[in-house]
Amino acid sequence: MPFEVYTFRSSGKRLFAGKNTPHFHAVYGIIAHKQTIMQDIQTEMRNRAKELLESKQAGLVVGFTLDEYGKPTPAFITDPDDVGRLVWNDDCVRSRHNLVGCLKRDEVRKLGKPAVVVNAAGKRAFNVLIAESQREPGDVVLIDMEPEPRDARFDERYAKLAMLDTMSREERFAFWKKEFTRCFKCYACRQVCPLCYCTQCIVDKNRPQRIDTSATLKGNFAWNITRAFHLAGRCVGCGACSAACPAGIDLDLLNLSLARAGETHFDGYRAGENPDTLPIIGTFSVEDKETFIR
Amino acid sequence: MPQIITRQQLLALIDSLLEAGTKVATPVARGEKAFFQYLEKGDAPLIDPAVFPVNSTKEFFFPRHEILYTFERQGTEVLVTDARPFVAPQVVLGARPCDAAALPLMDRVFGWDFQDRFYQSRRENTTVVSLACAAPDAGCFCTSVDLSPETQAGADAELLPIDDDTFEVRVFTEKGRILFGGKTSESDKTGRTGAAPDRKFDAAQIRERLQTAFETPAFFSEAAVRCLGCGACTYVCPTCHCFDMVDEGSVDKGRKVKNWDSCQFALFTHHASGHNPRHDQGERQRQRVLHKFSIYPEKFGVLLCTGCGNCVRGCVDGLGIRPVLEEIAK
Numbered sequence: 360m361p362f363e364v365y366t367f368r369s370s371g372k373r374l375f376a377g378k379n380t381p382h383f384h385a386v387y388g389i390i391a392h393k394q395t396i397m398q399d400i401q402t403e404m405r406n407r408a409k410e411l412l413e414s415k416q417a418g419l420v421v422g423f424t425l426d427e428y429g430k431p432t433p434a435f436i437t438d439p440d441d442v443g444r445l446v447w448n449d450d451c452v453r454s455r456h457n458l459v460g461c462l463k464r465d466e467v468r469k470l471g472k473p474a475v476v477v478n479a480a481g482k483r484a485f486n487v488l489i490a491e492s493q494r495e496p497g498d499v500v501l502i503d504m505e506p507e508p509r510d511a512r513f514d515e516r517y518a519k520l521a522m523l524d525t526m527s528r529e530e531r532f533a534f535w536k537k538e539f540t541r542c543f544k545c546y547a548c549r550q551v552c553p554l555c556y557c558t559q560c561i562v563d564k565n566r567p568q569r570i571d572t573s574a575t576l577k578g579n580f581a582w583n584i585t586r587a588f589h590l591a592g593r594c595v596g597c598g599a600c601s602a603a604c605p606a607g608i609d610l611d612l613l614n615l616s617l618a619r620a621g622e623t624h625f626d627g628y629r630a631g632e633n634p635d636t637l638p639i640i641g642t643f644s645v646e647d648k649e650t651f652i653r
Numbered sequence: 654m655p656q657i658i659t660r661q662q663l664l665a666l667i668d669s670l671l672e673a674g675t676k677v678a679t680p681v682a683r684g685e686k687a688f689f690q691y692l693e694k695g696d697a698p699l700i701d702p703a704v705f706p707v708n709s710t711k712e713f714f715f716p717r718h719e720i721l722y723t724f725e726r727q728g729t730e731v732l733v734t735d736a737r738p739f740v741a742p743q744v745v746l747g748a749r750p751c752d753a754a755a756l757p758l759m760d761r762v763f764g765w766d767f768q769d770r771f772y773q774s775r776r777e778n779t780t781v782v783s784l785a786c787a788a789p790d791a792g793c794f795c796t797s798v799d800l801s802p803e804t805q806a807g808a809d810a811e812l813l814p815i816d817d818d819t820f821e822v823r824v825f826t827e828k829g830r831i832l833f834g835g836k837t838s839e840s841d842k843t844g845r846t847g848a849a850p851d852r853k854f855d856a857a858q859i860r861e862r863l864q865t866a867f868e869t870p871a872f873f874s875e876a877a878v879r880c881l882g883c884g885a886c887t888y889v890c891p892t893c894h895c896f897d898m899v900d901e902g903s904v905d906k907g908r909k910v911k912n913w914d915s916c917q918f919a920l921f922t923h924h925a926s927g928h929n930p931r932h933d934q935g936e937r938q939r940q941r942v943l944h945k946f947s948i949y950p951e952k953f954g955v956l957l958c959t960g961c962g963n964c965v966r967g968c969v970d971g972l973g974i975r976p977v978l979e980e981i982a983k
Contacts, residue, residue, distance in 0.1 A: 426971025427791040433970055435878045456969075466877045466934050541688060543708075543717050543913065547883035547969055563920050571901055573718045573912050603969040605707050605885045607686045 418471020813844025
């Protein structure tokens with residue numbers, strides 16, 4: 360591995376793969392046993408965070424804590440004595456928050472070298488950032504909570520798209536019209552996305568104003584489709600945008616659909632599988648079969 | 654005698670309004686969430702006091718997008734046509750009491766030095782029926798901002814649940830009387846208002862502390878780190894009313910439009926020179942808190958917050974304004 364990855368495999372407890380998966384325990388009802396495992400993992404995560412902060416290997420640990428409703432929300436820990444605020448439970452396992460997305464903010468960057476709690480999607484996002492020269496390996500300490508990712512099959516990864524696949528063009532257009540009507544352009548989707556890192560987003564440019572700032576159907580289509588296109592071949596499918604959308608629009612459907620096209624037409628390409636994977640759209644090659652590029 | 658209406662009668666009333674061409678807005682379920690929206694064919698009104706819609710009712714008075722005028726070049730002349738303010742009657746039904754209570758607060762802003770006919774016309778033509786809340790959730794804090802679930806402010810009438818299928822109707826204004834006249838029956842039963850949120854902070858003390866808090870103290874720095882910098886809290890807020898006016902279309906034909914804007918965006922205060930007086934998210938959080946708990950009260954004598962908790966529920970990172978206020982009150 361070209362960058363620092365910490366796993367909890369040393370303790371023999373695995374989060375997702377093998378017999379100790381949450382799924383396994385849910386099926387066989389070994390809930391108490393699972394909870395003990397979760398608590399052990401939480402303790403181990405807190406100890407790791409404390410060690411990183413005390414040894415100054417990291418100035419900041421980004422992990423999960425619980426909000427007013429008991430739901431996982433990002434915590435920013437700079438004091439080793441505060442690591443007790445870090446939480447790891449079933450909801451954190453299921454959470455679609457991508458904590459790598461927090462690292463782009465100026466206010467967070469100021470707090471020093473970060474260590475961040477990641478799942479498989481978080482690691483893939485970080486790999487894309489490396490491939491796109493936004494981060495150097497070693498810039499960030501990854502506290503890996505999913506050392507052995509569930510390796511879903513192709514059809515499982517894109518199962519959610521079946522609903523759209525069965526629709527006609529007209530039905531799909533009607534579906535998105537209904538969804539985008541609710542968009543009021545708060546840009547939460549952009550703000551949580553680890554790969555939306557433009558210092559000036561196209562919607563914030565007004566000379567010329569390429570995308571209407573209006574939250575009308577036209578303006579909403581323009582924004583959401585432009586964002587999806589800009590994430591084509593880059594989106595790692597973490598689902599943070601869907602989870603963040605106050606309007607409850609499943610934006611992930613757009614990105615997944617483009618990811619499937621990428622995987623189908625570019626030799627099984629998946630964004631961020633490893634840091635050496637070259638981005639399909641942002642890469643120039645003289646061997647490219649298209650002549651216009653030369 | 655208390656006046657009552659059954660759910661069936663209420664739904665029939667909504668249908669007759671829609672049939673007569675009146676726009677009716679109520680909460681509607683979409684997936685796991687609920688949103689206030691104008692009812693369209695096939696939409697089921699969700700009149701349930703335990704539901705907390707994501708958005709507020711402000712957009713029926715102050716829409717997220719409104720055309721102010723259109724322009725068109727004709728030879729060497731430019732033809733400018735003013736957009737006409739909204740004049741058709743509409744009904745907002747099932748507003749939370751804290752949604753309705755936000756309307757008198759917005760009235761002050763849009764009817765102060767400049768009379769905003771677009772807003773005022775919508776206000777005059779809208780009948781607001783609130784729905785008493787069942788119980789506070791973890792985001793509610795109306796009792797901290799000089800309100801309570803009993804508030805009648807901004808409402809023309811209120812529905813108070815007696816049981817699942819019956820509501821007591823309390824009428825407060827002439828508009829309320831017109832809407833419910835002849836539609837209710839007498840009963841000896843009265844409806845209920847849910848319990849008030851018990852977690853409380855002292856708004857007066859916060860206002861006092863804000864007087865000397867301009868130079869970003871610790872609580873705004875903490876909020877800065879947690880805040881995503883999206884506009885969700887301001888857009889679901891019933892009292893946030895900032896907007897931007899922009900041109901759309903081309904030089905030859907276009908329109909001047911008024912769109913919602915948010916103090917949480919970096920662009921909000923970005924000067925043409927490149928300077929940004931609110932260059933950090935903490936300063937933007939401070940902007941929002943000061944506007945609601947210091948600047949507006951100084952001008953109008955009341956707080957610009959109804960404690961509805963929409964911002965707490967709407968924030969993907971569980972922030973909203975209350976944790977910031979509680980931090981200030983500590």
